[in-house]
Amino acid sequence: xxxxxxxxxxxxxxxxxxxxxxxxxxxxxxxxxxxxxxxxxxxxxxxxxxxxxxxxxxxxxxxxxxxxxxxxxxxxxxxxxxxxxxxxxxxxxxxxxxxxxxxxxxxxxxxxxxxxxxxxxxxxxxxxxxxxxxxxxxxxxxxxxxxxxxxxxxxxxxxxxxxxxxxxxxxxxxxxxxxxxxxxxxxxxxxxxxxxxxxxxxxxxxxxxxxxxxxxxxxxxxxxxxxxxxxxxxxxxxxxxxxxxxxxxxxxxxxxxxxxxxxxxxxxxxxxxxxxxxxxxxxxxxxxxxxxxxxxxxxxxxxxxxxxxxxxxxxxxxxxxxxxxxxxxxxxxxxxxxxxxxxxxxxxxxxxxxxxxxxxxxxxxxxxxxxxxxxxxxxxxxxxxxxxxxxxxxxxxxxxxxxxxxxxxxxxxxxxxxxxxxxxxxxxxxxxxxxxxxxxxxxxxxxxxxxxxxxxxxxxxxxxxxxxxxxxxxxxxxxxxxxxxxxxxxxxxxxxxxxxxxxxxxxxxxxxxxxxxxxxxxxxxxxxxxxxxxxxxxxxxxxxxxxxxxxxxxxxxxxxxxxxxxxxxxxxxxxxxxxxxxxxxxx
Numbered sequence: 134x135x136x137x138x139x140x141x142x143x144x145x146x147x148x149x150x151x152x153x154x155x156x157x158x159x160x161x162x163x164x165x166x167x168x169x170x171x172x173x174x175x176x177x178x179x180x181x182x183x184x185x186x187x188x189x190x191x192x193x194x195x196x197x198x199x200x201x202x203x204x205x206x207x208x209x210x211x212x213x214x215x216x217x218x219x220x221x222x223x224x225x226x227x228x229x230x231x232x233x234x235x236x237x238x239x240x241x242x243x244x245x246x247x248x249x250x251x252x253x254x255x256x257x258x259x260x261x262x263x264x265x266x267x268x269x270x271x272x273x274x275x276x277x278x279x280x281x282x283x284x285x286x287x288x289x290x291x292x293x294x295x296x297x298x299x300x301x302x303x304x305x306x307x308x309x310x311x312x313x314x315x316x317x318x319x320x321x322x323x324x325x326x327x328x329x330x331x332x333x334x335x336x337x338x339x340x341x342x343x344x345x346x347x348x349x350x351x352x353x354x355x356x357x358x359x360x361x362x363x364x365x366x367x368x369x370x371x372x373x374x375x376x377x378x379x380x381x382x383x384x385x386x387x388x389x390x391x392x393x394x395x396x397x398x399x400x401x402x403x404x405x406x407x408x409x410x411x412x413x414x415x416x417x418x419x420x421x422x423x424x425x426x427x428x429x430x431x432x433x434x435x436x437x438x439x440x441x442x443x444x445x446x447x448x449x450x451x452x453x454x455x456x457x458x459x460x461x462x463x464x465x466x467x468x469x470x471x472x473x474x475x476x477x478x479x480x481x482x483x484x485x486x487x488x489x490x491x492x493x494x495x496x497x498x499x500x501x502x503x504x505x506x507x508x509x510x511x512x513x514x515x516x517x518x519x520x521x522x523x524x525x526x527x528x529x530x531x532x533x534x535x536x537x538x539x540x541x542x543x544x545x546x547x548x549x550x551x552x553x554x555x556x557x558x559x560x561x562x563x564x565x566x567x568x569x570x571x572x573x574x575x576x577x578x579x580x581x582x583x584x585x586x587x588x589x590x591x592x593x594x595x596x597x598x599x600x601x602x603x604x605x606x607x608x609x610x611x612x613x614x615x616x617x618x619x620x621x622x623x624x625x626x627x628x629x630x631x632x633x634x635x636x637x638x639x640x641x642x643x644x645x646x647x648x649x650x651x652x653x654x655x656x657x658x659x660x661x662x663x664x665x666x667x668x669x670x671x672x673x674x675x676x677x678x679x680x681x682x683x684x685x686x687x688x689x690x691x692x693x694x695x696x697x698x699x700x701x702x703x704x705x706x707x708x709x710x711x712x713x714x715x716x717x718x719x720x
Contacts, residue, residue, distance in 0.1 A: 179522050179616070183597060183609035185574035190608055191256045194229050194247050198603040199271065201238040204362050206347050206370075207293045207322065208232075209536035210403075213274040213657025214600045216587035217286050219264075220305055223697070223710060224251035225587040225661045227598065229606055230272040230290060235349065243269045246290060255590060265306045270297060274583070274657030278328030280337045281384055282630040286662070291323035291341060300384070315386045316378060322347050323376075325460075327405045327653025329416050330629050331393070332436050333682045336380035337629045340395075340418055340653075342402035345370035357543045364536055367423045367457075372401045375420060375428075379436075394430070394437045401425045404461035406654040407634070408472040410445075410489060414680070416634050419447070421458030421476045447474065447487050447495040456482045460584075460656030464518035465647055466527045467562050472649070475504075477513025477531055477656065480540075480547050484508040484516070484531060484554075488562070504529060504556055507566045511551045512536070515584025515656040519595050523616035523667030525644050526558035532599050532656070534580035550578035553599065575609055587661035593618045593695065593712045595665055600658075617668040617694035619677075623650060624701040627683035631662050632702070634682040641671040641694075668694050 200208040211232055216225040227249040234240060245267045249257035261267050271293040279286050285301035298314050299307040311317050322344040328337040345367050355365035374396045379389035390396045395418075404421030411417070415432040422428060426448035430438035442448035450456050457479030463472045471489035478484060483505040487495040499505030508531060515532035522528070533551035540547050555571055556564035568576045583600040590596075594611040601607070619639065623632025631650070638647045648664050668674065677689040681702050689706065692698060699708040 179614055181522055181611065181613045182572040183575040184572060184612055185607060186255070186610045187606065187608045189255065191258065192227065192249055192606060192608055193259075194231075194606045196600060196603055196606075197232045197234065197241070197244040199232050199235045199238070200603060201235065201240065203352070204364050205235070205349070205352050206345075206364055207271065209364050209602065210324070210344070211273050211582055211602065211657060212600050213272075213325070213583035213659075214585050214598050214606065215275040215277050215288075215659035216585055216598065216661040217277045217288065217659070218661070219248070219286060219301055220250070221285065222251075222253070223591065224253045225589055226251045227257060227608070228275060228288065229600065230275050230583070230657065232271045233269050245269050246272055251589060253590075260305070263305065265308060266299065268297065268309060270294065273323060274325045275659050276326035276328050276339070276653050277659045277662065278337045278633060278652045279630040280328065280339070280380060282336070282625075284630060286631065289326055289328070289339060291326050291657070293322055294320050296321075296323050296341065310384065314384055319376065321373065321376070324403045325405045325653060325657050327407055327651070328633055329407045329418070329652065330634055330682055331416055331418075331432060331438075332379075333415065333634075335625070335627060335629055335683065336382055337631070337633060337652075338380045338389075339378040339386065340405055341376045341378070342405050342420060343373045343375060343400070344403060344423070345401050346373055357537065357539070361539065363539070367401045370401075372399045372425060374398050374400055375402050375405075389436075392436070394439065397428065397440070399425055400428060402428075403459050404476070404654075404656050406461045406463045406474065407649070407651045408463035408474065409636070409649065410463075410472055411493060412471060414684075416682075419461055419463065419474055421461040422455070423457045423459070424455055426455045427458055427476065441493075445493055445495050446497075450482070450485070451497050451500065456485070458485075459512075459514045460516040460531075462517040462654040463649075463651075464527045466518055466529075466558060467560075468644075468646060470647070475516050475518065475529060477508075477516040480510055480512040480535060480544070482509075484513055498562060502562075502564060503566055504564050507554055507556070510546050511554070512547075513554075514582045515599065515658055517584065517586060517655045517660065519586045519660075520618075520665065520667040521555070521595055521611060522557065522614055523594060523618040523665075524669045525641070525646055525667045526560055528558045529556040529564060530554070530584060530586075530597065532581035532584040534582065534602065548578065550580050552576050552578050553581060574607075579607070580604060582656065583658040584655050585658040585660040588620065588663070588665065591697070591710070591713045593620065593665075616670065617672055619666045619668060619674050619692060619694050620697040621664040621666070621677070621679075622697055622699040623664070623679065624699060624707065625681060625683075626702040626704075627685060628681045628702055632681065633662070636680045637664050637666075638676075638678040638680075639666045639674045640676045641668045641674045644669070644671070663697065
């Protein structure tokens with residue numbers, strides 16, 4: 134791409150050119166780049182595999198969904214997972230969310246979330262009890278963020294019933310502060326969550342998705358074949374609103390749902406992602422709803438939001454149907470300068486790939502893409518954009534698995550356990566499924582739910598964590614890549630400490646990419662709070678620009694690849710760490 138710089142956006146600026154992005158206009162707050170050509174990804178030849186290292190890493194976990202034969206709706210949904218560097222040693226640790234037995238139907242001992250410490254040598258140690266996280270609950274999802282700006286990331290776990298906020302004490306332990314933070318009370322069917330400083334006051338607020346109004350006493354009888362009980366669809370239950378907790382400072386929150394304009398009892402929400410879809414510098418909220426229209430909340434910059442989902446074309450499928458949205462993520466996957474979105478849906482609905490046209494509208498590109506064709510039959514949950522081969526173009530991962538273990542009896546094309554999908558971004562708006570090329574373990578069918586990514590061993594390539602319902606977790610190590618990358622760790626000062634909501638622009642050679650640091654996304658899960666930029670064959674970034682939520686802009690020049698650079702707001706680079714050499718894979 135050849136950038137032509139200007140200081141103003143022309144009137145009526147919008148995406149121009151065809152659907153494949155051969156000519157487009159990128160609008161940013163500092164300057165505008167007009168890209169007149171679009172090239173395919175470049176870089177070294179890749180022979181990447183994702184190797185299952187779960188057992189080798191010492192991770193032993195089986196999800197308890199509480200099932201005891203009655204087919205209650207919550208059994209089908211979890212669990213989520215997260216990467217969190219809770220001790221700030223530079224190696225992402227793993228948090229696995231767990232369910233529990235229903236009252237009166239115990240079939241084992243108590244089950245709790247599990248925290249695994251990354252030892253920095255490819256292995257992990259279970260530190261759950263030591264860390265104070267061995268708290269029984271019917272956990273669902275997780276979001277990670279430093280809500281009190283003390284330099285240590287905290288944990289919010291959503292649950293069926295009471296969700297929990299755990300404060301990181303900075304010494305390897307956590308304290309359940311749900312009550313003193315003002316979050317005690319709501320007993321809901323909470324799913325995904327995300328930290329976001331929606332009023333840009335430097336303190337992280339919390340958005341929590343809630344699914345439906347379900348209770349043990351109100352469980353309904355549904356059937357697929359007329360003879361056996363099956364799980365009811367969410368259409369059988371009343372919806373409920375997402376919840377917004379505004380950070381008051383001092384470790385306290387207030388319920389600002391109605392004041393912020395997000396109170397909507399018709400929603401049946403499963404996924405949350407934060408994006409700035411109109412590029413005005415303020416974070417907006419996209420909610421994936423199940424059998425209800427997806428919601429896109431525009432930040433009005435005064436502490437309130439306006440719902441724009443239907444008007445923006447992201448509420449329904451292109452034929453006007455409210456699909457069963459599960460997971461969601463956002464990224465500028467075609468370098469148009471605008472955040473597009475992916476939403477995973479139910480079987481026979483295909484994944485949604487909503488392209489941001491730059492004029493307030495989204496167009497679903499999936500029906501004309503391999504992304505749509507390949508996902509028509511599968512049921513997607515966890516999903517995210519990430520650059521697995523470091524060529525500078527965001528790829529797509531979707532974790533699949535049905536909710537009904539007897540689905541083959543009534544739908545011959547659909548299976549309970551399903552392979553995941555990995556789509557390589559070819560540039561020009563095109564994707565190619567490469568799942569089968571990533572190794573047999575990676576492509577094996579499973580009943581997947583949550584998914585997240587992180588660089589677990591500091592080699593510059595992103596690894597993948599996948600949970601399964603009532604089954605084990607899988608950690609896949611990314612091996613065989615040869616492209617270069619640059620990783621950015623942000624430290625806010627005027628902005629929130631994690632730098633959540635900051636946008637980084639990286640230029641290398643003729644390529645310019647941008648990424649927002651965000652909490653949440655995927656499904657019930659949280660990826661690492663580090664930005665990884667694939668540089669392909671380039672060995673440095675000529676320029677790095679970080680636009681912080683506070684309005685501060687920091688610029689770096691000639692930053693070498695092959696390292697993680699920590700940038701402090703208003704100060705610049707405060708530390709660097711070179712990548713570790715990749716370990717040799719066993720033959």
